Amino acid sequence: MNDFIQPISEEFKNIFFIEGAREGKYPYSHSLLIEDFLIDTGISSRLLRKLNRIYQINNVLLSHWHEDHTSGNRILRNAKFYIHPKDKFLIENINRFNEFYGISNSPAQDEFDWLVEGLKLEDTKINKILEDNQTIKVGNDLNIKVIHTPGHTAGHCAFLELNSKIAFLADIDLTNFVFYAGIDSNLMDFEESVEKLMGLHIEAAVTGHRGVIEGAKKIRQEFSKYKSIIYKRDERILSEFSENAPKNVIDFKNRNFIYKYYSQFKEYEIIAEMIMIQKHFDKFIKNKTIEQKGNGYILS
Numbered sequence: 001m002n003d004f005i006q007p008i009s010e011e012f013k014n015i016f017f018i019e020g021a022r023e024g025k026y027p028y029s030h031s032l033l034i035e036d037f038l039i040d041t042g043i044s045s046r047l048l049r050k051l052n053r054i055y056q057i058n059n060v061l062l063s064h065w066h067e068d069h070t071s072g073n074r075i076l077r078n079a080k081f082y083i084h085p086k087d088k089f090l091i092e093n094i095n096r097f098n099e100f101y102g103i104s105n106s107p108a109q110d111e112f113d114w115l116v117e118g119l120k121l122e123d124t125k126i127n128k129i130l131e132d133n134q135t136i137k138v139g140n141d142l143n144i145k146v147i148h149t150p151g152h153t154a155g156h157c158a159f160l161e162l163n164s165k166i167a168f169l170a171d172i173d174l175t176n177f178v179f180y181a182g183i184d185s186n187l188m189d190f191e192e193s194v195e196k197l198m199g200l201h202i203e204a205a206v207t208g209h210r211g212v213i214e215g216a217k218k219i220r221q222e223f224s225k226y227k228s229i230i231y232k233r234d235e236r237i238l239s240e241f242s243e244n245a246p247k248n249v250i251d252f253k254n255r256n257f258i259y260k261y262y263s264q265f266k267e268y269e270i271i272a273e274m275i276m277i278q279k280h281f282d283k284f285i286k287n288k289t290i291e292q293k294g295n296g297y298i299l300s
């Protein structure tokens with residue numbers, strides 16, 4: 001059965017939603033196929049080999065460097081690979097992933113090394129660079145616009161096919177799990193990127209970890225919901241501050257400010273949570289919501 005390959009629009013017959021293994025849950029993700037361009041390769045090796053037998057894939061657009069979006073690169077060695085310059089050095093040097101997840105020499109590193117081995121991740125040679133606002137002509141009548149949407153990673157990109165108004169939003173994924181726990185993540189950029197996407201006319205949105213969302217109005221509502229998750233985190237974290245008792249990121253450790261429950265990957269989740277709390281600190285400092293006092297921060 002090839003029911004993981006699903007047409008999105010009756011009018012545009014060469015655009016397909018490609019459903020990742022385990023419904024696109026980590027360590028897999030969904031893809032979008034537009035003629036001979038595939039966006040991301042994390043659907044699983046088995047599905048990607050199948051897809052590659054049915055459709056010729058000559059070009060691969062990578063939304064960002066994360067392993068759940070790029071693990072199938074090795075299967076498409078003959079294709080041309082594209083990524084934003086800010087994510088290029090990482091996908092070409094996967095041994096630096098640990099450092100960028102902030103887990104080097106931590107208990108979470110073994111777990112991650114094991115996962116990377118299981119995914120058979122390899123360095124990817126990049127052939128072309130993606131630029132913000134660039135359009136890539138595909139076939140006779142399709143044009144993919146590149147939208148640089150930093151925040152999740154520094155080089156994260158979304159894509160919009162201009163005729164069909166079908167978009168691939170990658171890890172601005174419209175799930176409850178809003179993630180900016182990389183060393184190269186930035187919460188303020190992330191929010192700006194969401195705003196940027198909200199300003200576009202999108203009729204169908206495919207995200208890395210959620211199926212197709214249809215209808216411009218519905219998509220806008222989903223963006224608002226997504227933003228509100230960040231605002232709730234802001235409030236929860238900010239409510240710990242006062243005007244006299246200085247706080248540091250370490251005071252938030254192991255207290256479920258972001259992860260409601262820690263899973264069997266608790267070691268990693270605690271590190272990720274601390275990095276994300278740091279990103280909220282960065283935002284509060286920039287906005288002058290908090291200020292330094294002694295060796296911590298208080299409300300301004």
Ligand SMILES: [Zn+2]
Pocket residue numbers: 064066152171
């Ligand atoms: Zn990601």
